[in-house]
Amino acid sequence: MFKSLYFRVILIYLSIVFISVLTGFLSALLLYGADGSIEMESELQEKAALIIDLYERTQPDDLPEFMETAAQLSLLNIELFDAETGETVQFNRGEDTLLSKLDSTVTIPWYTGDNRYQLSVSNDLPEGSGMELTVLLCIILVTGSLLVLVATRYLVKPVKAVTSVANQISTGNFNVRLPEGRQDELGSLWTAINDMADDLGQLESERQEFVANVSHEFQSPLTSIKGFSTMLLNEKLSEEEKRRAAQIIRQESDRLSRLSDNLLKLAALDAGSHAFHPVTFDISEQIRRSVLAFEPQWINKRLQVEMNADKTLLTADEDLLIQVWTNLMSNAVKFTPPGGKISISIQTKREHVEVRFFDSGAPIPVEDRERIFDRFHKTDRTRNRKVDGNGLGLSIVKKIVGLHKGSITVCTTNNDGKSFVVRLPKS
Known part of the structure; x- marks a missing residue:
């Protein structure tokens, strides 16, 4: 329970009250110590003796009237106890209050004639007690205030730490961390801030990497375009060389166009601005059309392409999924060596289509199977330098599959090729 900040604040408040009252009580003992009590009792005994002596000298007929008059004149509270009858009579006794419990009282035996009495004499708070009470209250107030300042510093210190870390995070320093180990609400807040700093640091690293990759992907074709366009200005070039330079400029321009289109698609998917229109259609027919669109490429590389699929109905966004099959088929054609094999299959499971x-x-490689879906990631840049692509295709595929609540994985069987497996819910 005491791990909660709420209960900790309550505990601190109650501790301050208790310590302040205890300090005031100890101060009262110092102000009204034993010496003061002995002096007060001696004074009361003298006054009680004077009352008895005055009665013995005057011998008034009415004892109660005498006692009432004496009590009023001396500003004392008198209590007379008759030992024979057991009766107690009070004189000049006001109402009991909290302060009346602080009154000093002296009781002495009194024998007059055949009567035996016990005379109790007490007084109200002495003169100047109001000032002393004021001092006492000031002590309690000062003690409480000092304790509140200390407790406030204790409570505010972790809040200041959070503020300091938040300010550093706002300036871009995502490596700063708050100490962990607290078990209260502040501990939960510190953990959340540390997690936020980790996430922001990761996002910043991805942003910087993304900017660097985009710059590189744009810079390479732009450099080629600039170089070959400069060559075209050379009048000594043959027609064949000019034709080759123009073809390369066109290829690099197409590469820039595809890169721009992919970036726009990713931006639209990230922002959720692409309208989602699910319809029921035959997914096998859609994949077959996508495969046939690459027929010139796989015929040129003498690839063996097979497709094993029956009619399979699926409810999904048709326009988005065709982009998935197009990108996967494009990758398969690009990375399959001449004379290789491509196989596409569709299986209907209980709750999804595979x-x-x-x-x-x-x-x-195993270490790259998760990262291949990251933007601009390429498993082997040196080997695939001449392979057309910008590393965005699989990112788009994973994003679209995720929008359909599906999954995509890559696996290898006996180190012989690879398979991209897409699983989509039936509805």
Whole structure:
């Protein structure tokens, strides 16, 4: 229970009250110590003796009237106890209050004639007690205030730490951390801030990497375009050389166009601005059309392409999924060596449809199987330098599959090629 900040604040408040009252009580003992009590009792005994002596000298007929008059004149509270009858009579006694409990009282025996009495004499708070009470209250107030200042510093210190870390995070320093180990609400807040700093640091690293990759992907074709356009200005070039330079400029321009289109698609998918229109259609027919669209490329590389699929109905966004099959088929054609094999199969499971794209190209290393879906990631930049692509295709695929509440994985069987497996819910 005491791990909660709420109960801790209550405990601190009650402790301050208790310590302040205890300090005031100890101060009262110092102000009204034993010496003061003895002096007060001696004074009361003298006054009680004077009252008895005055009665013995005057011998008034009415004892109660005498006692009442004496009590009023001396500003004392008198209590007379008759030992024979057991009766107690009070004189000049006001109402009992909290302060009346602080009154000093002296009781002495009194024998007059055949009567035996006990005379109790007490007084109200002495003169100046109001000032002393004021001092006492000031002591309690000062003690409480000092304790509140200390407790406030204790409570505010972790809040200041949070503020300091938040300010550093706002300036871009995502490596700063708050100490962990607290078990109260502040501990939960510190953990959340540390997690936020981790996430922001990761996002910043991804942003910087993204900017660097985009700059690189744009810079390479732009450099080629600039170089070959400069060559075209050379009048000594043959027609064949000019034609080759123009073809390269066109290829690099197409590469820039595809890169721009992919970036726009990713931006639209990230922002959720792409309208989602699910319809029921035959997914096998859609994949077959996507495969046939690459027929010139796989015929040129003498690839063996097979597709094993029956009619399979699926409820999904048709326009988005065709982008998935197009990107997967494009990758399969690009990374399958000449004379290799591409196989596409569709299986209907209990709750989902499984689409598998297999190619006999080089398998993907285990350490890269998760990162291949990151933007601009390429498993082997040196080997694939001449392979057209910008590393955005699989990112788009994963994003679209995720929008359909599905999954995509890559696996290798006996180090012979690789398979991209897409699982989509039936509805």
